[in-house]
Amino acid sequence: MPVMFAAGAVVSKLTSKHVARAQTAQSLAGAVAEEVFSSVRTVMAFGGENTEIDRYQKALRVATKSSNKKANIQGAGIGLVYFIAFSSFGLAFYYGSVLVQNGTMTPGAVFTVFFSVVIGATGIGQAAPSLAAFAQGTGAAAMIFEVIAHEPEIDVMAETGKKPEQVSAHIKFNDVHVTKISREKKKKSCEAF
Numbered sequence: 001m002p003v004m005f006a007a008g009a010v011v012s013k014l015t016s017k018h019v020a021r022a023q024t025a026q027s028l029a030g031a032v033a034e035e036v037f038s039s040v041r042t043v044m045a046f047g048g049e050n051t052e053i054d055r056y057q058k059a060l061r062v063a064t065k066s067s068n069k070k071a072n073i074q075g076a077g078i079g080l081v082y083f084i085a086f087s088s089f090g091l092a093f094y095y096g097s098v099l100v101q102n103g104t105m106t107p108g109a110v111f112t113v114f115f116s117v118v119i120g121a122t123g124i125g126q127a128a129p130s131l132a133a134f135a136q137g138t139g140a141a142a143m144i145f146e147v148i149a150h151e152p153e154i155d156v157m158a159e160t161g162k163k164p165e166q167v168s169a170h171i172k173f174n175d176v177h178v179t180k181i182s183r184e185k186k187k188k189s190c191e192a193f
Contacts, residue, residue: 003084011077012135018070020139025063032056074132085121092117 036043036052043052096110105113 007077007080007084008131011073011080012131014073015070015077015132016135016138018066018073019136020142022063022066022070023136023139024143025059025066029056029059029063032059089114089118 032052032055036056043049092114093110096105096107096114099105100107100110
C-alpha cells in the first residue's frame with residue numbers, strides 16, 4: 001500500500017506540472033481566437049486568415065504536446081499501480097499458502113484477510129479520480145495566485161502625481177491613402193480628421 005501511494009503521489013506531481021502548461025497554452029490559444037473574432041473584419045480585409053490560423057495552431061500544438069505528456073504519465077502511473085497491486089495479490093496468496101501449509105492460518109482466514117485488504121485498498125483507490133481533479137485545480141490555482149499577487153507598477157487609485165489641468169488635442173493626417181486588399185481599384189484619401 002505505501003508503494004502504491006508513493007507511485008500515485010509521483011504521478012500526481014508530474015501530472016499537475018503538465019496540466020498547468022497545457023492550461024497556459026490553451027488560454028493563449030483562446031486569446032488568439034478572441035482577438036481574431038473581435039476584429040474579424042480587419043483580418044478579412046487584409047487577408048490575414050492564414051496568418052491567424054497559423055498563430056492559433058501554434059498555440060494549440062504546445063497545449064497538445066503538454067496534454068499528451070500528461071496522458072502518457074497518467075497511463076504509465078496507472079500501469080505501475082496495477083502492477084504493484086497484482087504483484088501484491090500474488091505475494092499475498094503465496095504467503096497465505098505457506099501459512100496454510102504450516103498450519104498457522106486456515107484458508108478461510110487467509111481469504112478474509114486478503115479481501116479485507118483488497119476492499120480497503122479499493123475504497124482508498126476510489127479517491128484517485130479526485131486526486132486528478134486536485135492536480136488540475138492546483139495547476140489552475142497557481143496561475144490565479146500569480147495574478148492576485150502581481151503588483152502593478154502604476155497605482156491607479158493614487159491621488160499623487162502630475163495631472164494636467166485640461167486636455168485638448170487636434171489630430172491631423174496628411175497624405176494618408178487607405179487601400180483594401182480586396183478592393184485595390186478603390187482608393188480613399190483621408191485629408192483630415
